[in-house]
Amino acid sequence: MSEPLFELRGVGKTFGSGTVALEGLDFAVGRHAFVSLLGPSGCGKSTVLRLIAGLLRPSRGRLIWHRRIARGDIGFVFQEPTLMPWASVFDNVRLPLKLQGRPRREVREEVERALSMVGLEDFAGAYPRELSGGMKMRVSIARALVTRPELLLMDEPFAALDEITRFKLNNELLNLWARESWTVVFVTHSVYESVYLSERILVMASRPGRITGEIPIEVPYPRDEAFRLSSRYTAACRRVSDELRRAMGE
Template identity: 60%
Template structure:
């Protein structure tokens, strides 16, 4: 971990033109190389917070600071809830697009994209179009596209929520394998206690209306994590603790 955070949020707030206060007073530091999960019920501002960090939405209060300077703020990859692939382009062309937009030559971009597809276990599917791929495979292409530029920060907005449980488990494992190998920073939005405990080093629990942080919980289990961890007493204990924190956050809102 670096001495200074990769990105710091200070009293960040978001109020929409309708008057709705979506996020209020969020203070959060994300260290380089960390894996942080934002956990909370629908409507608690998780995705709004993610989009503000990514520069896709502007905060209406507070500040988002990048100690590494403006270049660090642009050194990001983003994976949306849906793969958002170009349906008329092959898997290879979809992954190569960010490199070509950055000015890389087509041949070099294709080589880098092919290597990234192999990293997400899609070697042999370079010429496939999105319509010919399963939901899990389309999400792998989306992850490859986000990582092909080798970003320092990868932001993921509930990327596996629509997938079946078996595919979700596999993609969780694949994501951890890539993260352990490269140690990019991850900010991962989810509403699943079980997924957050399995993946993250820290879980930031949010409450709704307005969205705010209720707890910041470390998950001290060692990596690599696999089925042994998923079926362990330590995993179950962490899930109970996180569930209790989430239940408290929801009770505060309900009250």
């Protein structure tokens, strides 16, 4: 693993209701890595992302950053596009910079750059309700990228999309990651998606949420449609599925 960006040591989370969501999480994520958290619904994958983002505090254990992380160094993409319906695409993408207090004229280039990264430069003036599901998700990704983050946290961002759009966005995400070299922690419950995208998959089990296995996907990038049809992809999917089945106690 490359130089670590952060690590979780013995992290656990118990909610106010007494529910133990996570227990004994120990893993590190290297800089520029693409790591997926894979597990069944309710195993605490999203809670892990929220802990990393600082939106939740661990009840036990520690989250250690190996680099100084400032506001804007973490981008978050939710399962839903989570856009402000009253604001144009441009203003949605501008939001993180606006909250940093940077005036509109100063950040125009940054916003346009983020929009062109996701292929939406011609839709800057559109409103979210005028866009398709895939386009809304691209806006959400552009907003996460506009601050040039060190770490991108993605919480099942493509789960609600149709398969064709999902494949397309998977490829675009990999291209961007190869170019921009952020660190990505990607939450998914799709074995196929995790194998296609990741360098490393952490398999989680539920009640309480914990990591039961770690599988490296040793296939070099760039990956494309040919990889999806290859025997290496099928073999990796089978290995991950077996691990997931074990995690689910089947």
